[in-house]
Amino acid sequence: MPDLDRRPRRTFAVISHPDAGKSTLTEALVLHAQVIAEAGAVHGKAGRKGTVSDWMAMERSRGISISSTALQFAYRDHVVNLVDTPGHADFSEDTYRVLSAVDSAVMLVDAAKGLEPQTLKLFRVCARRGLPVITVINKWDRPGRDALELMDEIESQIGLRPTPLTWPVGVPGDFHGVLDRRTGGFVRYTRTAGGATRAPEEHLTAEAALAAAGEDWERASEEAELLTADGGDHDQSTFLAGRTTPVLFASALLNFGVAQLLDTLLELAPAPGPTPLAAGGAREVDADFSAYVFKVQAGMDANHRDRLAYARVCSGVFERGMVVTHAATGKPFATKYAHTVFGKERSSVETASPGDIVGLVNANALRVGDTIYDGVPAEFPEIESFAPEHFVSARVIDAGRYKRFRRGIEQLDQEGVVQVLRSELRGDQAPVLAAVGPMQFEVVAARMETEFHAPIRMDNLAYSLALHTTPEHAGTISGFSGVEVMTRSDGTVLALFPDKWKADSVRRQAPGVVLEALPVGG
Ligand code: G4P
Numbered sequence: 412m413p414d415l416d417r418r419p420r421r422t423f424a425v426i427s428h429p430d431a432g433k434s435t436l437t438e439a440l441v442l443h444a445q446v447i448a449e450a451g452a453v454h455g456k457a458g459r460k461g462t463v464s465d466w467m468a469m470e471r472s473r474g475i476s477i478s479s480t481a482l483q484f485a486y487r488d489h490v491v492n493l494v495d496t497p498g499h500a501d502f503s504e505d506t507y508r509v510l511s512a513v514d515s516a517v518m519l520v521d522a523a524k525g526l527e528p529q530t531l532k533l534f535r536v537c538a539r540r541g542l543p544v545i546t547v548i549n550k551w552d553r554p555g556r557d558a559l560e561l562m563d564e565i566e567s568q569i570g571l572r573p574t575p576l577t578w579p580v581g582v583p584g585d586f587h588g589v590l591d592r593r594t595g596g597f598v599r600y601t602r603t604a605g606g607a608t609r610a611p612e613e614h615l616t617a618e619a620a621l622a623a624a625g626e627d628w629e630r631a632s633e634e635a636e637l638l639t640a641d642g643g644d645h646d647q648s649t650f651l652a653g654r655t656t657p658v659l660f661a662s663a664l665l666n667f668g669v670a671q672l673l674d675t676l677l678e679l680a681p682a683p684g685p686t687p688l689a690a691g692g693a694r695e696v697d698a699d700f701s702a703y704v705f706k707v708q709a710g711m712d713a714n715h716r717d718r719l720a721y722a723r724v725c726s727g728v729f730e731r732g733m734v735v736t737h738a739a740t741g742k743p744f745a746t747k748y749a750h751t752v753f754g755k756e757r758s759s760v761e762t763a764s765p766g767d768i769v770g771l772v773n774a775n776a777l778r779v780g781d782t783i784y785d786g787v788p789a790e791f792p793e794i795e796s797f798a799p800e801h802f803v804s805a806r807v808i809d810a811g812r813y814k815r816f817r818r819g820i821e822q823l824d825q826e827g828v829v830q831v832l833r834s835e836l837r838g839d840q841a842p843v844l845a846a847v848g849p850m851q852f853e854v855v856a857a858r859m860e861t862e863f864h865a866p867i868r869m870d871n872l873a874y875s876l877a878l879h880t881t882p883e884h885a886g887t888i889s890g891f892s893g894v895e896v897m898t899r900s901d902g903t904v905l906a907l908f909p910d911k912w913k914a915d916s917v918r919r920q921a922p923g924v925v926l927e928a929l930p931v932g933g
Contacts, residue, residue, distance in 0.1 A: 418485070420683055420766030421676050422492040422723070424509055426534065427519035428527035432549045436519060436663035436672075437482070437493060443669045444486040480706060480721050481768035486673050492766055496533070505706065507847075508779060508827065510536050511794050512705040512723040512768065515543045515680040517672065518656070522548050522555030522583045525564050534569050537653070543681060544656045546573060547672060552662040555583035559634060562643070565656070574645040575638060575658040577671060580624050580631040587624045588612075589660050589668070590631045592644070599623065600667045611667055651681060683766035686725040689792045696765040699786030700727030700735065704777050705794065707826040718826075720774035722783065725791070729763040738782035738790040746771060779827040793901075798929035799830055799845035799877050802907060803852055803869040806841045812865040813840070819863030820844075824900050829855055832897035832905060843897055844869070845877065845905075874907040876914060877929060884924040891917050905929075 577589035588599040597620030661668025685693035702722035780794040807816035824831040832843040
């Protein structure tokens with residue numbers, strides 16, 4: 412039996428608006444962890460931006476697995492799993508699902524821009540899931556907004572009380588470091604000539620800080636006291652309850668604040684805990700093995716033409732080769748080929764613990780939201796589907812390829828790339844595809860062409876709102892002009908409206924009908 416890695420886990424995701432610095436921060440986190448892992452960190456690469464070759468070398472030498480889905484690395488005496496959220500500007504359901512696989516989130520905010528639309532949307536999902544959120548104000552090395560103003564914005568826009576752990580010394584663009592509010596000391600940022608060879612942080616006492624940073628230090632100290640007077644000190648229970656957020660100030664690019672973030676994750680972020688079960692109760696982490704699938708992907712690489720399911724281990728120990736049960740069908744599922752890396756180079760995973768992410772190959776039966784388990788049965792609740800806001804009707808261009816079209820649409824539906832809606836009226840030839848963000852359609856079009864060899868034509872439909880209804884009311888609702896009722900592949904009956912005013916008008920004219928908002932709007 413392979414050795415089990417018993418080190419404690421931290422599993423988190425970074426949520427941010429594009430360009431806030433997520434990739435830069437991710438690289439800095441891994442590189443810093445790597446520097447710490449190496450004896451004699453003085454010659455480390457802490458200040459330098461990682462390159463692809465750094466990553467490859469790291470992966471080989473340290474067994475750090477790097478993939479588009481989950482990145483695992485050791486930091487101090489912990490194992491850290493950083494689950495990636497899709498990076499594109501458009502918003503899709505993938506991100507929501509990823510957030511069901513983590514125990515906490517790091518909200519990355521650009522100091523000059525403050526809270527941006529995608530950050531807000533993602534934050535709402537975190538709030539809904541009760542995920543504790545650590546906030547990092549990034550790009551403090553260049554001109555940006557006032558720190559107190561940014562704190563006000565977080566509190567007023569998302570109702571989360573900021574409890575800064577550090578406070579900037581010097582304004583954005585001319586900052587000297589941060590005041591560590593828990594020790595009262597100064598973490599000084601030292602800009603080095605090459606920027607590449609030395610860790611840029613230096614720890615000073617308050618007295619030394621006054622001598623070093625003068626007025627800036629005094630102002631930071633005053634503001635830090637103001638925060639205390641205003642109830643802005645960290646409190647572990649309100650943080651875990653999702654009511655307050657510890658805040659750090661950083662420059663991912665200059666590697667400043669990166670060590671503090673890793674230490675904060677270890678110290679404050681929750682470890683994997685019991686997972687609620689669909690039937691009530693919860694699966695404890697030390698129970699028999701169980702995991703749930705939060706992402707399914709296919710066709711990433713022509714050499715690996717199979718379907719990959721990414722599962723988060725919820726309880727017990729995963730061992731490669733074990734035969735588990737697929738809760739939805741009751742059938743056995745062999746895990747002979749389980750991987751930690753899902754890019755071109757895959758490496759096998761031997762064991763995995765709660766909080767870890769495993770990639771399962773040949774997972775054709777597994778769908779997003781499915782549970783697999785060993786021993787005592789478990790079934791986790793379905794991951795919610797989200798309220799689509801964009802709708803197209805899709806058909807195959809070459810009618811001779813209809814079979815491939817049908818297979819492709821079914822596959823993409825199961826992967827959760829888009830939602831597929833059908834009705835008798837439209838027939839099977841022209842299903843409606845529904846998405847939270849329009850980029851999901853581009854993915855469908857590209858994959859239908861390259862993977863299923865069934866190019867499609869998509870026509871925009873003038874709907875922007877889907878409400879849940881019941882089969883009994885379908886007839887009444889579809890009697891209104893400009894409104895259509897369709898069934899999603901999970902059986903949910905949806906009424907499609909051009910806008911909310913039309914829905915209100917239907918409600919007024921047919922007061923008894925069920926028209927309910929879907930779980931989460933985009
Ligand atoms: P993303 O993944 O969130 O989309 O952001 P990414 O890391 O790609 O960063 C977006 C841009 O912001 C990059 O600049 C990056 O260098 C810059 N950036 C990230 N963190 C910091 C920071 O702490 N300070 C400063 N000043 N800039 C930061 P770019 O010009 O778009 O790309 P590049 O040419 O630098 O790679």
